[in-house]
Amino acid sequence: MILAIESSCDETAAALVDDGGRLLSSVVASQADLHARYGGVVPEVASRRHLELCVPVVERALEDAGVGFDRVDAVAVTEGPGLIGALLVGLATAKALAFARRLPLIPVGHLHGHVASLYLEPEPVAPPFLVLLASGGHTLLAEVDDHGPGMRVVGQTLDDAAGEAFDQGARLLGLGYPGGAALERLARDGDDHAHEFAVAMAGREGLDLSFSGLKTALRTAVLAAGGDDAGRADLAASYQRALVRSLVSRTMRALEVTGRDTLAVVGGVAANGVLRAALEQECARAGVRLALAPLALCSDNAAMIASAARFCAALPYPEYLARDAYATA
């Protein structure tokens, strides 16, 4: 049984997974409300909160699974990439938990974790596949050949992450932070063809993505449109359509280029209903098998870290005692 801890950004999370890849418990304490008044994640504020929450979420995960810490065989933890101060709180907690019982420690890459959200029972998706990983911190297309941490990146955002683009769009529309889900809700009442936002990188070679131009276009449109509700809904719908089209067109092209017959979609943005529907439609047309991350495991969580840990090297005691975290991959 693996106990995993995730604290790379503004979610403090712990989860337990058994040897067969069955999720026994998953606890996520989101700090979103705490950061809302700043309009984004403040690293020092996040780190302070992680310290308060780390042991309580571990305790809760064990309670939810109905087991004591003495039943845990290994401790897994996100070691990067992410906010360094935030990561260090989770890592210190994990190292000390493992050290207390001389258990092995399994350091896990956060991006591998997102991909491994697909490896859990009851419906695990096995590699090989092309993965679209789109979250608040990362947006990339990669080929995954096996369950291990390796992946071959074939395209990635040149500026903002897709989730960041959703959040910033929401902010421009006065929806607060984090606003991805609120933007999707507002867009339901809007006409997604009301504004023609250019799809970034359309017609350009390669598989990279870009979202910063779109954000600028939205800002200009928001200023021009004034502020009535119908107008905001139209802007939200049109902006979302442009984001989704950009992600879908790059992803479908990556499938062509790599010749992969399975597409996996993970990360916070994978929870977007319009993106899910568009990919379902396109994949059906192209004869590609589509595997969408379970909704509960799209945004940051520790279940995915525990899942990834099953396919990572475990460091035996005492090899991990001076292990450090890393901010960027």
Next chain:
Amino acid sequence: MLLLSLDTATDTATACLWRDGDVLAESATAGRSTAAQHLLDDVDHLMRTAAVEPSQLDAIVVGTGPGTFTGLRIGLASARALGFALSVPVHGVGTLDALLCGDSVDVACIDARRGEVFCKGAGIDLCAIAPAHLAELIAPGTSLAGDGAVRYRELLEPAAVIAPDASPLHTPWARHHASLSKLWAAPEPLYVRAPDADRSPPARAAS
């Protein structure tokens, strides 16, 4: 009673194994922004030296700062996790209180960066102040200790007595945290300062 005490609030991480008033083993590892990361390595070494297992510990005592935010959190997170895993209590002791245990130290003084020191003692309540201001507050001949006193020696020394840089008085030895049982409190961090985001003017509406 077997205690493990530790402090990572400053650039010198300290740890101590303590049994009923006796130091079984102790360590002090210096290294800006790296000392805290090696804390468990040091603790492991102490335990091997003293032939002690984690499961034999009766309590954990941890320095609660103030000091570097990240270092402080590494110590507190480690202590809380050890306490949870071993089902033993975790107590906190201020890092300045540990420094005040040094022989005839009047005011403890920790480098707070940004041109300030965290200090306490001789009637001065815990605060972050400029060294020049501290020099005005203290009586002539007051004895200062800690890495803040070392760093701002030139500003402080006309008014204060400060031991040579290499003196052990400037290190928050974890044996002090173990011995200060009358000060043991909840292991909560003493940040003293709010996060920068709470101190700056409101952020612009949208970027």
